Amino acid sequence: MTGAEGINFVTVRINDSKCNRCYECIDVCPTGALSLEQTIFIHNSYECSYCEVCMDVCEQEAIKILEM
Numbered sequence: 001m002t003g004a005e006g007i008n009f010v011t012v013r014i015n016d017s018k019c020n021r022c023y024e025c026i027d028v029c030p031t032g033a034l035s036l037e038q039t040i041f042i043h044n045s046y047e048c049s050y051c052e053v054c055m056d057v058c059e060q061e062a063i064k065i066l067e068m
């Protein structure tokens with residue numbers, strides 16, 4: 001999907017069955033696009049810069065970045 005200003009939005013998908021809840025991904029995200037609400041991961045597409053740092057830091061390979 002393309003936004004009104006021609007921006008492609010992306011989303012971060014976290015595979016719960018692989019995730020060990022180390023929260024490294026949240027700590028390294030430079031824009032604050034990842035956060036937790038209770039124990040649920042929240043990804044803010046508007047804040048995300050698609051840098052892939054969260055995906056790279058995840059030793060469980062639980063993160064995928066998908067274009068929407």
Ligand code: SF4
Binds near residue numbers: 014019026
């Ligand atoms: S870095 Fe990977 S294993 Fe750690 S909390 Fe994030 S998704 Fe889960």
Ligand code: SF4
Binds near residue numbers: 030034048049055065
């Ligand atoms: S891709 Fe980059 S900006 Fe987006 S959630 Fe991951 S670390 Fe944060």
